Structures are given as C-alpha cells and as structure tokens.
Amino acid sequence: MVFSLSKESQAELQLFQNEIAAANPSDLLQFSANYFNQRLEQQRAFLKAREPEFRAKNIVLFPETDESLSRPQSAQSQSRSRSSVMFKSPFVNEDPHSNVFKNGFDMDPHEQDAHQLSQDEQPHGGEKGSTPPLPMHFNAQRRTSVSGETLQPNNFDDWTPDHYKEKSEQQLERLEKSIGNNFLFNKLDSDSKRLVINCLEEKSVRNGSTIIKQGDQGDYFYVVEQGTVDFYVNDNKVNSSGPGSSFGELALMYNSPRAATVVATSDCLLWALDRLTFRKILLGSSFKKRLMYDDLLKTMPVLKSLTTYDRAKLADALDTKIYQPGETIIREGDQGENFYLIEYGAVDVSKEGQGVINKLKDHDYFGEVALLNDLPRQATVTATKRTKVATLGKSGFQRLLGPAVDVLKLNDPTRH
Ligand SMILES: Nc1ncnc2c1ncn2[C@@H]1O[C@@H]2COP(=O)(O)O[C@H]2[C@H]1O
Numbered sequence: 001m002v003f004s005l006s007k008e009s010q011a012e013l014q015l016f017q018n019e020i021a022a023a024n025p026s027d028l029l030q031f032s033a034n035y036f037n038q039r040l041e042q043q044r045a046f047l048k049a050r051e052p053e054f055r056a057k058n059i060v061l062f063p064e065t066d067e068s069l070s071r072p073q074s075a076q077s078q079s080r081s082r083s084s085v086m087f088k089s090p091f092v093n094e095d096p097h098s099n100v101f102k103n104g105f106d107m108d109p110h111e112q113d114a115h116q117l118s119q120d121e122q123p124h125g126g127e128k129g130s131t132p133p134l135p136m137h138f139n140a141q142r143r144t145s146v147s148g149e150t151l152q153p154n155n156f157d158d159w160t161p162d163h164y165k166e167k168s169e170q171q172l173e174r175l176e177k178s179i180g181n182n183f184l185f186n187k188l189d190s191d192s193k194r195l196v197i198n199c200l201e202e203k204s205v206r207n208g209s210t211i212i213k214q215g216d217q218g219d220y221f222y223v224v225e226q227g228t229v230d231f232y233v234n235d236n237k238v239n240s241s242g243p244g245s246s247f248g249e250l251a252l253m254y255n256s257p258r259a260a261t262v263v264a265t266s267d268c269l270l271w272a273l274d275r276l277t278f279r280k281i282l283l284g285s286s287f288k289k290r291l292m293y294d295d296l297l298k299t300m301p302v303l304k305s306l307t308t309y310d311r312a313k314l315a316d317a318l319d320t321k322i323y324q325p326g327e328t329i330i331r332e333g334d335q336g337e338n339f340y341l342i343e344y345g346a347v348d349v350s351k352e353g354q355g356v357i358n359k360l361k362d363h364d365y366f367g368e369v370a371l372l373n374d375l376p377r378q379a380t381v382t383a384t385k386r387t388k389v390a391t392l393g394k395s396g397f398q399r400l401l402g403p404a405v406d407v408l409k410l411n412d413p414t415r416h
Helices: 007-023 028-049 051-056 066-070 075-087 169-179 190-199 250-254 275-282 288-299 308-317 368-373 394-400 404-411
Strands: 201-205 210-212 220-226 229-233 236-241 261-264 268-274 319-323 328-330 338-344 346-351 355-361 380-383 387-393
Touching: 007 028, 169 220, 190 268, 190 275, 220 275, 250 275, 250 308, 268 275, 288 308, 288 338, 308 387, 308 394, 338 394, 368 394, 368 404, 387 394
Parallel strands: none
Antiparallel strands: 201 268, 210 261, 220 268, 229 236, 229 261, 319 387, 328 380, 338 387, 346 355, 346 380
C-alpha cells in the first residue's frame, strides 16, 4: 500500500529528519519527544501571537477549560493559564531532568546541562495536572548540572512576543530579498520564521551614529538590510560588515555586556529583534551550535586565549561525530583534514612500531600536527570508549583558532 502524505506533513518530516541527521541522537525516542514538544510549543507561540487577530474574526484559538476556570487566579494569571493549558508539555514540565533547550534535542548524558532560568524567563505558576504526568524516573539516568549562564530559550508557556506586528506585503518582499538567505532564517521552520519576521522592527540609522556601545546592556539583535557598519573593541577597529549580515547577538546570548561598539559607516536600514524573541526563537535554532559547544570550548585549556566572539565563530564551524570503542578516527600516513576536540570519551594515540604513545580523554585535542606542519598524519588515533568529538575542518583551523594556534604550536608533540 502506498501512503501519500500532505505537503505539510512531508515538510514536517523533512525538518525532523534534518534534526536527526545533525544531532545523531543516542536516545532517539527521547530526542523525538523533546523535538516534537518544542515544535508544538513554537507553533502555538506563533498562534498565540496572532490570537487578537483571530479573536477579531470571532475565532477562539485557546478556549477556556473547566480546570482553568475552577482555580482561583489573578486576572493576569487567568489570561496566562488560558493559553498555557494548551501548551503544557508532558515531557518537559513533569520531568526534572529533561532539557530540550541547550543542545537542540539530544539527551545524551554527557551533553546535559540544565540551565537556570533568568528572572524574566521563569515559568510562572507551574500549574500541574493538565497533562498526564510522566513517570518521575523517566530520564533519571541523565546528568544535570546548573551553569551560571542563562540559556533556556524555548519555554513558551507564558510568553507572548511584545513587538509582534504583521508586516506589509512590501516589507515582506524587502525582507525576503535582503535577509531571506541569511543563515539565521534558513534554520527556522516556517512558523518560527514568520514569527521572527513579524517581530522585527525597522530602524533607520544615520552615517556616523553609534548603534551599540561596548559595555552597555544588550537589548536588540540587528540584521543589516542596507548600509555598512564598523566594529570597535577597546577603540580598535576589528571588523566591518554590510547588507545581509547581523550583529549584537553576543550580549543577548550570554547575558553579558556588549563586546564591541558598532558604528554606522553609511546611512543604514536595520531590522532589530528584541532580546526575548531572540532568546526564545533564535537561540534554540540558529544559534543552537553555539550553545551546544559553549561549555566545551570555554573549558578547553588550549582555547583559553579566545574571546567570546572567537569562540562563537569557532562553534559555528564545528561538527559533531561519535566513535564507538575500537573505531579508528585518524590513521597514520593519511592526509590531515580535521582537527578534533574531545567532548567526552577516551582515545589511544599509537605509532607504527612503537605501540600506544599517548592516551587522551575529555577536553583534550588531537589532529593538529598534520594541519600545523602540512604533514601526513603522524600517528593513529583509536577510540577506546564511546567518544564524542567536535571536528574543525582545515580552513576553519587556519581561520578561526587565532591566538590558540600559538599554543598549539608550543605544545606540538613532534617538536620536542
Ligand atoms: N571582534 C569582535 N568582537 C566582539 N564583537 C564583535 C566583533 N566583531 C563583530 N562583533 C559584533 O559586535 C556586537 C556588539 O554587541 P554584542 O556583544 O551583543 O555582539 C557583538 C558582535 O555581534
């Protein structure tokens, strides 16, 4: 029997397949449950933003349930629970260990990091009972830890975008032309893309004006439609960019002060996205990789000299691979294509005729010698445990490691 799927279902399945291919989850069912919960929440956040528009047409998107009416509540929490009843996510709310946020959806025990909510993003109320609870031991094996960073982008229970305004046909056309191909938007499914686009605010900026001042608090993320900007760190020009580029993400991602001053070097037309919408929508998709690798890169001694900005750019270029015990990762004599950072696991480094010459584990690195010296691989590297690595291609190695290359050279084991 041949089943025919609607276009919508096909698109949904394709998105899902892409996520699986990218994440290579160790626990497919958990991954899938988290993934679809997040999709559902995203879709409903989108509908929620459009609720007034539907209400005007007498369409009720979020009917009041018996339960939401029977509990005594403040006016504010009543309006909140009306919609959040529908948003309850059994896998997320009832499971203290679950985390759909930081690493995309993979729930590998070594990748877990339950991040604290910041004050303004704490889920309110936490009403229970509207959905069947999951057994509490579900996912109980998974490690959780609390990081100082606040990176929980995707709890939509109580969030309505503040700056939502349907764009005109003309604006949509302009946006499609100028930023339609920007990597930020390519990673979004159609609902989230539409939500983000309708939350963008148009801003005209005069040549010479300061758009962002280093050290300030982060409020907006910007995408450039027209014009050019320069970036200054401690009064030194470090970069320039133009149409289609974006800036201002770091302070919003890490809740840190602005890392650079940004000055318009011509009249600019910018699109600004407010901090909360950025965190709720873009962090979990377009910037997922940065979140995923942030802890690893921060804790690697060899990368100590990199700035937040350097680490962010590096994370964008990394890919993940998992090796099983006994698998060869690098073979002596082969051409070198990648540099490897060990997220977790263990590997043996061996040389023909000498046997095992080194053992490496979590947060060590390998594969640098061939790339630094343009030589064939000088040793074989084999996983001795299940090992997860982040890989960086040759061109990224040369472009993105910056000052860390000097440290790698100093530590080059073939030079001693
Ligand atoms: N070399 C750089 N260091 C820091 N920020 C940079 C650099 N080049 C461009 N930027 C951008 O400048 C922005 C200033 O605000 P944010 O720190 O929020 O995010 C920063 C980056 O998007």
